[in-house]
Amino acid sequence: MKAKNLVSMLLAGSMILGLAACAPTTSTESSQTPAAEATSTGGTGTSSDYLVYNVGEEPKTWDPQLNTSSMGGHVILNLYDGLVRDTKDGIQMASxxxxxxxxxAEGVEDTVYTFHLRDGLVWSDGEPVTAYDYEYAWKRACSPEMASPYAFLMTDYIKGAYDYFSGEGSADDVAVKALDDKTLQVELIQPTAYFLNLVSWFTYMPCREDMASTGEGWEKDPAKCVTNGAFTLEEYQVGSHILLKKNENYWNADNVNLAGVRILFISDATTSLQGYEAGEINVTSILPGSEIPRLLAEDPNFSSEPALGCTYLQFNMDADVVNDLNVRKALALAIDRSMITDQVLRDGAVPAAAFVAPTFKLSTGESMRPLDENGNVVEEYEIDPYSAKVEEAQEYLAAAGYPNGEGFPELNILYYDSGNNSLIVEAVQQMWQENLGIHVNLQVQEYAVFTNTINSGDWSISFTGWSADYNDPMTMLSLFTAEGLNDSRWRYKEYAGMPNDTTLNPENEAYDTAVKMAAQTSGTERDGYLKEAEDVLMENMVICPINYTTYTQVIDHSKVSGPGRTPVGQWDFQYFTMVG
Known part of the structure; x- marks a missing residue:
């Protein structure tokens, strides 16, 4: 996630969920301080202290089949265990x-996966984990009643899944079946080389029907949040924190050395850094851009590395004014991206002229992006990543009927308050004023409200981003298919997952077709379809790329030892250890 979901440069996922209706279980402990006192659990970990991690924004949900944000994804990855896991050593077997x-049956090779579960798997309450739990969870994600925003990660691949999701079929038509307690079989629509990467994602995690069927918000209640991963939910306090406790029933519990994890909700980057420097936070990626140069120069606990993601402005393709291609091009070309990366972010982020980051590779091993002889990104789609093209931007705005910005209505840039988001949109606001003579308002919302506003379609321009769910360009390009998340509402046909998007955009069909062909082909043929899809997206300027993201974080190595993030930027704490 949305689930992608991405906190500009800090990988908060975007996108679209509903607020949980049931009240979570809370404690009476104060929620006003980020301090995390040592907590003894009596478990078998090497320390009774909980690792303290600041996730930033409070996750709206950590229901595996409903979540789309990276914040919720971090929680899910530590609570649940899928069939496989994505690690720095590649895909590894898990449950x-x-x-x-x-x-x-038709003889198409590489379309049927048969998974065999480990012996003795049990849930945190001691009940057996079976293949039927996975069948239930996967079909739950495809249920039209669930309306999972991430349903496309299954409906695009699993035979019969889309028919069920669209209301034209039933759950029995979904080709996922528990053959017995330990055997799960799934049939794909066509061979998909990266299917195991998909299976490692949180949407494919199991959940118990007797708990998940109790109603929205079940995952926030420790009595109902029964898990099969390294940790269990011990406590959730709204606006403050989550406590995760080591799951002694986890199949790999002997290798889990933490007593637990305390996950804080501190979205203000300065406060987050202060908590780390005071010794109250062990791990966080929520850091102010203004402090990155100092941390890079002075703090050995700080690290930065290229990520699989992009931040961007997205246009509501059904909204007045920005439904004009000339307007979208004018806005995109009037931005100096290098000023944002060099003066605002200052964390190694790369200015972007396209959507798919250069860290994604083609089948040849080459980058998805054309690079110069020094490995730097170059101009694409009329966007110079290193400077604004003011004259060309003004020409496009005049062609749209707004010479020198005259008569241009006041629009809003919608964004959510986290990390450096406000600094980025303020910079964009100033550039549009200076380079185009137009004024836009900045509309900030809490993340949960932001996602609801995006889902409603009541907006024109928003600032967001996306980070990889799996290490393949399709994790980016699948967003804008007619049946994908497609927050820009750029669809050539109606989609059951977004019933209020009824204004259709014919140009999306060519994009949709190219993405589908990329899913069915391989090698250089597939590379061609991936490039074709991005060409359609960018030539229509559905999004205005700002920068390719970096993973930036501090890990207090005087207290914590661990392997860092997964390849797609998630924090999997089962192999971390308290050392201080």
Whole structure:
């Protein structure tokens, strides 16, 4: 996530969920301080202290089939165990000990996966984990009643899943079946080389029907949040924190050395840094851009590395004014991206002229992006990543009927308050004023409200971003298919997952077709379809790229030892240890 979801440069996921209706279980402890006192659990970890991690924004949900944000994803990854896990050493077996790949009944090779679960798997309450739990969860994600924003991660791949989701089929038509307690079989629409990467994502995590069926918000109640991963939910306090406690029933519990994890909700980057420097936060990526140069120069606990993501302005393709391509191009070309990366972010982020980051590779091993002889990104789609093209931007605005900005209505840039988001949109606001003579208002909302506003369609321009759910360009390009999240409402046909998006955009069909062909092909042929899809997206300027993201974080190595993030930027704490 949305689930992608991305906090500009800090990987908060975007996108679209509903607020949980049931009240979470809370404690009476004060929620006003970020301090995290040592907490003893009596478990078998090497320390009784909980690792303290600041996630930033409070997750709206950590229901595996409803979440789309990276914040919720961090929580899910530590509570649940999928069939496989994505690690720096590649895809590793997790709750499944093995799998087989075979042909379907029509003889199409590599379309049927048969997973074999480990012996003795149990939930945190001692009940057996079975293949039926995975079947339930996967079909739950495809349910039209659930209306999961991430349903496309299954409906685009699993036979019968889209028919069920669209109301034209039933759950029995979804080709996911528990053959017995330990065997799960799934048939794909066509061979998909990165399917195991998909299975490692949180949407594919299991959940218990007797708990998940109790109503929205079940995952926030420790009595109902039964888990099969390294940790269990011990406590949730609204606006303050989550406590995760080591799950002694986890199949790999002997290798989990933490007593637990305290996850804080501190969205203000300065406060987050202060908590770390006071010794109250062990791990966080919520850091003020103004402090990055100092941290890079002085703090050995700080690290920065290229990420699989992009931040961007997205246009509501059904909204007045920005539904004009000339307006969108004018706005995109009037931005000096290098000023934002060099003076605002200052964390190694790369200015972007396209959507898919250069860290994504083609089948040849080459970057998705054309690079110069020094490995730097270059101008694409009329966007110079290193400077604004003011004259060309003004020409496009005049062609739209607004010479020198005359008569241009006041629009809002919608964004949510986290990390450096406000600094970025303020810079964009000033550039549009100076380079185009137009004024836009800045509309900030809490993340939960932001996602609801995006879902309603009542906006024109928003600032957001996306980070990889899996290490393949499709994790980015699948967002804007007619049946994807597609927050820009750029669809050529109606979609059951977004019933209020009824204004259709014919140009999306060519994009949709190219993405579907990329899913069905391989090698250089597939590379061509990936590039074709991005060409359609960018030539229509559906989004205005700002920068390719970096993973920036501090890990207090005097207190914590661990492997860092997963390849797609998630924090999996099961192999971390308290050392101080």
């Amino acid at each position: 499944a000990e093995s799998y087989e790949l075979s042909a379907n």
